[in-house]
Amino acid sequence: MSANGSTKNRLQSLLETRPYLLADGAIGTNLFAMGLPTGHAPELWNLEQPEKVALLHKNFVEAGADIVLTNSFGGTRHRLKLHNAEDHVSEINETAARIARQAADSTDRDVVVAGSMGPTGELFAPLGPLSLEEGTAVFAEQARALARGGADVLWTETLSSREEVQAAVSATATTPLPVVVTLSFDTNGSTMMGINPSRLATLCRELAPHPLAWGTNCGVGAAEVVACIVSLAAASGAGQVLVAKANCGVPQWVDGAIRYDATPELMADYARLARDAGARIIGGCCGTTPTHLRAMRQALDTHAPGEPPDSATITNKLGEISAGAKQHWSPDFDPASGVVKRSRRRQAQERN
């Protein structure tokens, strides 16, 4: 199957026939709950405990996921080096894709395997040591291994800088697979490196190859993700496939560990609001279990999509939105530039 060959890509085909798709929940936090020791790389379990990784994928598929992400978020050479596994990039990523492929193919439904590619952990030039060429090579090594293992699409996630997005996306051109781009808007409605939803839409339109879908994952909770999807939909225009993959609540430190405490009911509300906001691919990130995902499946399957929610509805159902993400609802907000332009009337008021 090839993105540019005669056979249509599995994700493209599903998007053409379904109004929305359910992506899976968290990999990392669920593997920790299954016994992965603190400080151990989840990706090493593809080789050490493949049956546990397979079981998690299978539980998500049984909960109704149309898309499962591979256990390869930290599978670049730079991240694996922290665990002395940088010489096993190919083996780890290829195996991650094979395990997910097997789980996806264990059901009668068509389930997409998305090859997860997270940040390298290094800053790109000019702020850090990683050149665009080196970053592209690092991502390409991972992308090719995920493609060999049977991924249908490459899924770059939790990215934060323009250079990181450019490197990850151009790396996917070394494979026949399409690419999806999701950023984490975790800093007052923008990424750590200052990209807000409007700027992401502008950036994605310029990328080569052109991403099949873009959106947001992880971050600071479901309310913020839905607010960012409202902005992203306005900036991306009708027809663009958007992805929402929110954490299961706002991360909190409890007894030295990060906890996510959203209920399945809250994640069901989140799924409905994300759909109303304009997302067509909806899933969960950190903390989202198969139980949460089942509630999201049911919520989406029984929901008639409505108008994009206003900020009060999002806050009432899901919690607080940051001032930065709220800017979108200002009457002076310009979705094209992503900034609030002060009106002449406002400027005159301020002078008085």
Ligand SMILES: [Zn+2]
């Ligand atoms: Zn997350």
